[in-house]
Amino acid sequence: QQPVQSPQAVILREGEDAVINCSSSKALYSVHWYRQKHGEAPVFLMILLKGGEQKGHDKISASFNEKKQQSSLYLTASQLSYSGTYFCGTEIGDTGKLIFGQGTTLQVKP
Amino acid sequence: DAGVIQSPRHEVTEMGQEVTLRCKPISGHDYLFWYRQTMMRGLELLIYFNNNVPIDDSGMPEDRFSAKMPNASFSTLKIQPSEPRDSAVYFCASSFSRFANTGELFFGEGSRLTVL
Numbered sequence: 001q002q003p004v005q006s007p008q009a010v011i012l013r014e015g016e017d018a019v020i021n022c023s024s025s026k027a028l029y030s031v032h033w034y035r036q037k038h039g040e041a042p043v044f045l046m047i048l049l050k051g052g053e054q055k056g057h058d059k060i061s062a063s064f065n066e067k068k069q070q071s072s073l074y075l076t077a078s079q080l081s082y083s084g085t086y087f088c089g090t091e092i093g094d095t096g097k098l099i100f101g102q103g104t105t106l107q108v109k110p
Numbered sequence: 111d112a113g114v115i116q117s118p119r120h121e122v123t124e125m126g127q128e129v130t131l132r133c134k135p136i137s138g139h140d141y142l143f144w145y146r147q148t149m150m151r152g153l154e155l156l157i158y159f160n161n162n163v164p165i166d167d168s169g170m171p172e173d174r175f176s177a178k179m180p181n182a183s184f185s186t187l188k189i190q191p192s193e194p195r196d197s198a199v200y201f202c203a204s205s206f207s208r209f210a211n212t213g214e215l216f217f218g219e220g221s222r223l224t225v226l
Contacts, residue, residue, distance in 0.1 A: 002152075032215070041201060041217035042153070087153060089215075096141060097166050098215065100153040 001026070003090045005101035012078050012108050020073040020104045022088030031064055031071040032089035032098060035082075042087060045073075078108045116202050116218035124226050128190040131221045133202030134183055143215065144177055144187050145201040153201070159185065192225045199223070 003024045010018050022031060030049050034042040046055050048064035048071060055062055059076040075082055085105045089098040115134040123129055135142050143158040157167040162179045170177070174193070179185040189196055199222050203215040 034215075041219055042215075043217075044214040047214075095166070096158065096160065097155065098143070099155055100145075102152045 001092060002099055003088055003101040005086075005088055005104050007104060008102070009105045010107070012106065014080060014108055014110055015077050016108075018075045018078060018106060020075075020086050020088075020106075021070065022072070022090070022101055023070045024090055024092070025069070026092050027068045028064075028071075028090050028092060029068075029094050030091045031062075032091075033062055033071075033073050034087045034089060034100075035084045036087065036103075037084040045086075075106070078106075080108050080110065082106060083108045114202055114204050114216050114218035116200075116221050118221055119219065120222045120224075122224045122226065123192055125193055126191045127225075128188065129192045129196075129223060129225075131187040131200050131202075131223070133185045133187070133218060135185070135202070135204030136206075136216055137183065139204035139206045139216070140182070141205045142179060142185050143203040143205075144185070145203065146198045147201060147220070148198045156187070189223075192223075194225045197223055197225050 003022050006021045032047045033045040036042040051066045051068040053064045062073045064071045085103045087100045087103045089100045091098055117132045140161050144156040146154045146156055156169045157177045158165055159179045177187045199220045201217050201220045203217045205215045
């Protein structure tokens with residue numbers, strides 16, 4: 001029941017945009033997005049609970065499709081600080097059990 | 111608040127030895143999670159607790175692994191006996207009331223375990 005993330009890795013130049021996808025074979029109760037820098041703990045970005053919901057802060061936003069089986073994370077005008085591994089965490093049912101995808105490694109170059 | 115505190119930060123041990131990892135969650139948080147991270151498997155959920163009670167331990171690899179939460183401010187993950195394939199970074203995370211607020215899981219800095 002692990003969600004599937006794509007792509008596995010992305011290399012960008014500063015200022016370019018990126019999209020990371022997270023999909024599940026089952027309808028999800030919630031989707032969480034986290035970013036982890038090398039040698040550090042994952043840090044929370046946002047949670048989406050409702051189908052059709054979109055959220056964002058600064059230039060990072062996310063959507064949760066109507067069927068609640070897919071979420072996408074959008075990084076606009078990427079900065080060097082965006083580099084890291086992005087994980088989606090999914091919850092099937094209101095259980096509190098959060099399962100993470102394999103992660104997408106994002107590298108932003110000057 | 112000091113955040114989620116894990117110890118030890120690094121542990122190197124020999125195969126067959128017992129390993130105990132410790133976690134102090136953020137005060138007031140009622141959910142506690144143990145995750146294991148490796149290159150091959152990513153972030154795996156091992157077990158999680160709600161109000162000190164284990165809710166789901168289906169991710170615990172085998173009987174060599176056990177976890178306890180004797181009170182709201184302390185949890186342990188024990189591996190006995192340890193094997194080289196247990197080498198990983200073990201994260202503890204806590205959250206408040208089922209994502210009632212922002213939904214954030216607060217992670218500790220992790221315990222890096224190396225079993226020789």
